[in-house]
Amino acid sequence: MTNTDTTATAAPKGRGRRHTRLADVDPSATLLDVRDLKVEFRTRYGIARAVNGVSFSVEAGETLAILGESGCGKSVTAQAIMGIVDSPPGFVTGGEVRYRGVDLLKLSRQERRKARADRLAMIFQDALSALNPVFSVGFQLGEVFRFHRGMSRADARKKAIELLDLVNIPAARQRVSDYPHQFSGGMRQRVMIAMALALDPDVLIADEPTTALDVTVQAQIMNLLAELQRDLNMGMILITHDMGVVADVADKISVMYAGKVVERADVHDIYADPAHPYTKALLESIPRVDLKGQQLNVIKGLPPALTDLPRGCNFAPRCRYARDRCREDTPHLYQVTTPGGDGSGRTPRGSACHYWEEVVAQ
């Protein structure tokens, strides 16, 4: 990490804690590198380990999909990266979130806030509840510029119109004074995207951006996101449960289950030959629009409670490959080599299964 100390912004007035600084960014380092991230929620029923040692990285212009079902910790991972975990009860208890070499978790509060504005941005699932109903869309968009850039009201309004144009909202000049309820679901999601892009972030985290939308609108929004990502060369983290959407847009995937990444691979490899029993079972359990399938494969049982994770592999109680070793010995992320994708992809393949070779072979 290069250290250009002299140009640093005002050093954080700390309580004696050592802080890293945003000014220390190294442009040659990985855009976003999450290592062994741990988040827990201290609840009445015990400690829920929502994120339990998650690692992944994203480069500029790349799309990483984090795939998982509800409760697997994918949204909490995003919140931890952004620094918006509800605390208490949530606490980031370990790991690093390195943005161009700088660990965001060690930034002071002011610096973290700056990072959240300029460097990282997030789109939420439910645009209607993410927007404030009593302010016009233009006001909310302009607020970003007034607050972070010190612009005047008139200038901020002009910027808001530009942004609405950027996300293809028709008649942006007229619609800028409309309120969120006057927009349709798809248009609201466009406003959210505009707001996220306002300050030219390098990393865009999209948390289920199209789950609340109809398919035809979903296609519009996903196309828009892909286009903007290409034009602005952002790194994107797409959080979703929809394996179809992932197949359409992602470069690489991390599959999460009960707070852990269970499989990691390039998108083509994972669909061609999944190396973790959970991924494999998921792929076999979804109906496809282009096939009239037979009986869908069912993953028996339920995901484990995060307050009471089983010993060994979290997926073992539902797994058809499980044996005694799986109930004792927690698998780490094994490096996977398959005949189809033997490391030719950019991402090293990994699977957290003792018997991944057997899973691939079948």
Add this chain to the structure above:
Amino acid sequence: MTHAVTSGGMSAGEVVLEVRDLVKYFPITRGVVFKRKIGEVKAVDGVNLQLRRGETLGVVGESGCGKSTFAKLLVSLEKPTSGGISVQGQDISRLRGRELTRARRNIQMVFQDPYTSLNPRMTVGDIIGEPFAIHPDVAPPQDRRRRVQELLDLVGLNPDHINRYPHQFSGGQRQRIGIARSLALKPEILICDEPVSALDVSIQAQVVNLLEGLQDELGLSYIFIAHDLSVVRHIADRVAVMYLGKVVEVGTDLDIYDHPTHPYTQALLSAVPVPDPALRGHRDQIVLEGDVPSPANPPSGCRFRTRCWKAQEICATDVPALEPRGGSDHPSACHFAEERDVVHAID
């Protein structure tokens, strides 16, 4: 009491449910004391459909197309503005009071949200047994507990859990409770309104398989309403596509998915992502502009014309009838109907 109607000749089996010119308009009013009607939301506007014994009819469309209103009309939770619904020859839309109660026994509903459709203060036994309280002649009181346990067993839940409350069950299990309740009166027709869309993918497959198994076992007929076209393809024998209160295309699953002729069906299908990255960029993609217009003020002529790339003058003036067109033998409501495969790879 069964009254066989033959028409179309698409599949065997008698017609158990027939919907004729079904219309439901909701008034838009202004004023509190002196209510004036200032308009109408045309939620369902002239729907004709048939359901045969043992068949699954899928109804697909985007939000606001009227598919949930259609479901409510079928189970008489709403009264139609005009048109008729006949169940085995009896028009249930004209029935009232005791006769309506009796007719409803045959046509039951599974709701979308298993979290809000079960009363949190009632035990599972009370929830599933409640239909017996309304229709006491179906099961005598001393038999009810046993019947409820049989139903729990039928949908794959532990019969010993009869005294538990809904919050003690997961989403998938709650949906099973909802299904058990709908089966209590041994109906012949089940209306499933988005039964799996609130569930996770791995749980979704469990419920879809359960519904398929029950259909084979009990000879049920389903109307399966959903916005997820992949699930509908999996479960349905025939599919009706709705747009702004009208059916725009109807046919067998093969007709609709592999040989769609209506531009809306084609756009809808092309927007569905396929979980196979190898197909990326190799499918015919139609991205529609804009949103669905308001059903309070639908476009004249063909309702899809404002978003349609084929629209011409005739589309604004003439309402296209739902009839076989474009060299295809399944009905499609488009003046310029033409087959186009949008689901498979084009290379």
